[in-house]
Amino acid sequence: MDKKSFLLRALLLGTLVGLSGCARNPVTGKRELSLMSTEQEIALGKESHPSVVTTMGLYEDKKLNDFINEKGQAMAKISHRPDLPYQFYIVDSPVVNAFAVPGGYVYFTRGILAHFNNEAEFAGVLGHEIGHITARHSVRQQTSQMLGTIGVIAGAVLVPQLGQSIEALQQGLGLFMLKYSRDHESESDKIGVEYSSKIGYDARQMAHFFSTIKRISDNSGQQVPTFMSTHPDPANRNVKVNEMATAYQQQNQGNYRVERDRYLRMIDGIIYGEDPRQGFVENNMFYHPELKFQFPVPKDWQHQNSPSQFQMAAKDGKSAMILMLAKGNTLEEASQTLVQQLNLNVLESGRTTLNGIPALVMISQQKPQQQQGQPQPQQDPKSVLQLGTWLIQYNNTIYALHGLATAGDFATAFRTFEPVAKNFRALTDQEKINRKPERVQIRTVSRDGTFREVMGNLGMPANRLEELGVLNSLKADDKVARGSLIKIIGR
Template sequence: MKSLVSAVSGLGTALLLLHSGCSTNPVSGKREVSLVSEEQELAMGKEADPQVIAQYGLYENEALQRFVQEKGKQMGAISHRPGLTYQFRVVDSPVINAFAIPGGYIYLTRGIMAHFNNEAQFAGVLGHEIGHVTARHSAQQQTKSTLAQVGLIAGMIASPQFGQYAEQAQQGLGLLFLKFGRDDEREADQLGVEYSSKIGYDAHQMADFFQTLQREQQKSTAEALPPFLSTHPDPGDRYNTVHQLATQWQQKMPATNLQVNRNSYLQMIDGIVYGEDPKQGFLEKGVFYHPVLKFQFPVPTSWKFQNSPQQVQMAPQDGKALMILTLAPGETLEAAAQQMIKQYQLQVVESKSITINGLPALAVVADQVAQQQQQPQQQQQQQQAAQVSARTLIHFIRYGNANYVLLGASSPQDFATYAPQFSSTAQGFRQLTDPDKLNRKPERVRVKTLKLRSNLSQALRSNGVPEARLEEMAILNGMQLNEQVNAGSLIKVVEQ
């Protein structure tokens, strides 16, 4: 949660104004039915891009952003849609993921950038995402689905189905991207091989990266799968297929020295933030700390938790409730409360001024009432209870010249069960003063030059990697622990 901002609404009316028609697929050359025109596709991407950036933030590294943009433009120029104005971004998320949205907007997380071990692996994945755009997978998928909501509060308030949000929190909420069918993923793999090969990279390296994904998948069997894994074909199958495709493309092309560029890539990502960045806030022993904004609050035991630049989200495993911490505009608590009540069309049940750890606050119980057709007043009163789709307990807390909002919601039937947890979480909001938490530094990838020939396990140990993290570092390096590494080789470790 690098910078809390108020929740954003959905992607706008462009998603609703879909008209059927036929178009020619730029990759296959075939005529196909499309409910999204190219103009609408471009408009959707243009509208969604700033919301993606607001939700996750751009990773603050000009050299890395410039590298991704330059390679992406080079690849876009030889793609099946060279006329598109592509945009490429590295977003500030530890999740291993890359994704595309309609109109040529492509994102790679710092998490996936840290796990690439050469430029050719990066180029293959970049080509894969460009392939989703050129084959219009995003636009076609739009006929079946809509882009994930960025403004989770609005979606939560509008729906009594809290389970889906608990499930999203459990899965890490991933990033904003569409889930493609496996045929689309295979076609994108083919295009990734083609595009990366055409700009001079060895696409066999793209296949090798699938081994990293497969090992990450195996490591995550007891955890939520990274989104890049959960929606893509089995990494083991892709490894073999992409190797075959790479060989075929290299046979078509004139003899040339295909690029891998391991050392230059590793030197470029030396120092990249690895894992969660404490300055965005972090969870430790059941308490969320934000060193930059200097606050803390408890997270209910066993609740799933997700932090993003825009908001903190929490949900119990049964999916029957949700809590969100965010900011609300307004010069006073009362102004902030009035705006939120009006924005989400809530009906206030009760409101009272309180103090939370010396901070002025408002506690508001309010209902989301389902819209009903005009009915006689008596009948409306009789059905009022049935109309309530969600009950909320919202705490507005004034701290540091800002209005913090801790919103808890559940169905009316479950509200009595969860209201004490909503309240105790809000009552635990306080100023952060612990120097250890305020000065917490992120872990970063550090690139080391080996002085002696050894296996990777010995090399990692000699660079201070503890036993418990040897396999994690082996995956980060795309190597096996027993693999031999020569003197002068570069390897990645993680340090503060």
């Protein structure tokens, strides 16, 4: 290397170090290049939290919220970064998931809380998520980029062939979840063992919960819960976490709690599965009881619902539809805003009505992104993303129902999109409007028997035995003792 080249590289390295600085990682103790300050981490958490709430909603249950905050703050105090402003929330989602955002924000879905069978399982996952924050995994990946919105996550599952083009429709939805490497996940498992043990829980139960995750993954056949996506295999993690927990307890003798009965009594009545108040699909029809509308779901299409949007897609990945709120006081204003936000080129547009409901239909294509000072990029006309959008003004709200496909597939896809939009109508069926959610109910076993026998005695249908087994972390032939508490599902 010549002297000039050496000096140039030295100057570049010095500039990088000067701009970003070196910091000691609070968990590993190693000095490392830091691209995000603590203040930036906190600011990022504050910025992302409203989007999480808007997208998923919060689950209101005082005793559960008090519980996760009590345990969360206790764990924060013994963590490697006790000075962060930690906050803990339950989000209103049936998905079995937990996630953390830099700066101290930790979220549990009601779905994962329903699947825990004791406080120790919860504490292990709590420690794992706090571990991502204390070990500064987002910083160590040298990025503050988030995994994206719930729409992008769902889109990757529902419409993988559409790839990045579908991301244009997810702007502003903002469900932020960090995607970490396998090494970081393993490190957080180790931290989870340490933290949960330090506040008095048996971390071997954390290992046991990976068996539940494994069953959920195997039974789904396709979508691994986000808590496990891109993670090490849950069966392997079960073994490794159990080994770490056992080693910790051998080195630190103590009375490590499980607290099964107390936890089960605390989740008695928690909503299980989809909450029909947020919308549900039945017989190829989507119903929204609170907003009082309905529209059809094409046969054999996959679908996913959240408080902020409803998505559905063909299994071949060539077309999808998304319903979301539109911004604007009039249909024309909403149309103009949408065109600007999504960088659209409108091909045709016009007013219409859908079963007496005012609407505006618009056919458009997404413009290619152009870098400043660069020529307009060329793209294949057949592969450009094309949208059929129905802006619907209903009950003082404007909804955007988008149909997405590539321009090459759009004409065929539109023949599916159009009947969906044209059958958007008011929901008047009182049975659908008054539909109640299923809930986890805690019962006391009246006599000894197998799990299969106990569920039968409690009136649970045989075709839900595996689902109930996952919920209770039991197999059909496992023995259940008289007097023990157990979960069932009811309304």
